[in-house]
Amino acid sequence: MFSIKRQRLFLIELLAAVVWLCAGALPVHAAGIEVTDDRGRTVTLAAPPQRVVSLLPSLSETVCELGQCQRLVGVDRYSNYPATLQKLPQLGGGLDPNIEAVVAMRPDLVLISASSRAAERLEALGLKVVVLEPKTHADVQRVLRKVAQALGQPVAEADRVWRHIDAAVSAAAQSLPASAKATRVYFEVNRAPYGAGASSFIGETLTRLGVQNILGPELGPFPKLNPEFVVRANPDVIMVGARNFTGMTDRPGWKGMRAIAHNRLCVFSLDESDMLVRPGPRMAEAARLMARCLTEKTVTSAKPATAATSTASSALTAPIAPIASAPQATMPAVSVPLAKAGAAGATPVTAATVKGGKP
Numbered sequence: 472m473f474s475i476k477r478q479r480l481f482l483i484e485l486l487a488a489v490v491w492l493c494a495g496a497l498p499v500h501a502a503g504i505e506v507t508d509d510r511g512r513t514v515t516l517a518a519p520p521q522r523v524v525s526l527l528p529s530l531s532e533t534v535c536e537l538g539q540c541q542r543l544v545g546v547d548r549y550s551n552y553p554a555t556l557q558k559l560p561q562l563g564g565g566l567d568p569n570i571e572a573v574v575a576m577r578p579d580l581v582l583i584s585a586s587s588r589a590a591e592r593l594e595a596l597g598l599k600v601v602v603l604e605p606k607t608h609a610d611v612q613r614v615l616r617k618v619a620q621a622l623g624q625p626v627a628e629a630d631r632v633w634r635h636i637d638a639a640v641s642a643a644a645q646s647l648p649a650s651a652k653a654t655r656v657y658f659e660v661n662r663a664p665y666g667a668g669a670s671s672f673i674g675e676t677l678t679r680l681g682v683q684n685i686l687g688p689e690l691g692p693f694p695k696l697n698p699e700f701v702v703r704a705n706p707d708v709i710m711v712g713a714r715n716f717t718g719m720t721d722r723p724g725w726k727g728m729r730a731i732a733h734n735r736l737c738v739f740s741l742d743e744s745d746m747l748v749r750p751g752p753r754m755a756e757a758a759r760l761m762a763r764c765l766t767e768k769t770v771t772s773a774k775p776a777t778a779a780t781s782t783a784s785s786a787l788t789a790p791i792a793p794i795a796s797a798p799q800a801t802m803p804a805v806s807v808p809l810a811k812a813g814a815a816g817a818t819p820v821t822a823a824t825v826k827g828g829k830p
Contacts, residue, residue: 519623520579529751536752639755643762657706672750712744737764
């Protein structure tokens, strides 16, 4: 009899030990999740969110790349990849989402860009809001980790995704022929025209590919340009989305530029443009797309004149505001920083100013 009691006591103690060990092995989010967003605010979640609203395409794609697409219950009107997102309720633009529609989704978490004016309004209504906005390659890696953390997913999974992106960009660079390395490129993101500067995430990709951007870092991430600046820079290759290509060759002096005269234009489809202008998980595919363009349009002719270098400051007229703020229904949102007004005569461009084109 005594032996049976001891056995039962032993089993109870053993069970208690197992429960204690399992509790210690539970992920950190069992006791809550804390995420510090791009505002420097710490957002606390009691448990991993199961109903997520994303109001920036790059953030929506990040959630899905982490294997958590099923948690999304609503997105902004520009989030169109992967295709399953097109079936979700569209809750307005990223800058000006429909507040009532967002609240009606009863989200546990709202992912939103720093450019949006809605974060504080949503928080005032009791919603948990994490503000994240990737602007550079390093930001993409950081945001991957932040989103994984907010979802209660292992950060190691985010690191795995980033290693794949980084390796693919390096592979794209290695695929280029040696003759492409001297190529001077102009990437137009908006027909104002606004170009992708060397300090933008697009410019960083071009740099990693080993080509030369005609827009130096001193001009800011996405500067608004005097069209004559591009003519004087005389790029070897021009990259532009189909949305913005219309009328490009009719600009004064542009037909005589090397890139246009020799058909060294890469005009990207709407889907390709979306991929190129979103700093997120598809940066690897974007790098391969650029590399393919450069391979097809490799330039082996003499280098262009350097007049553009000396005229860069006078040609720059204004910095670009985040393209994500543009109101067009079909315009893909882009997470970009404000360009610095470093050139003479440069004045800030407001969100309402960028209305003319779609990258």
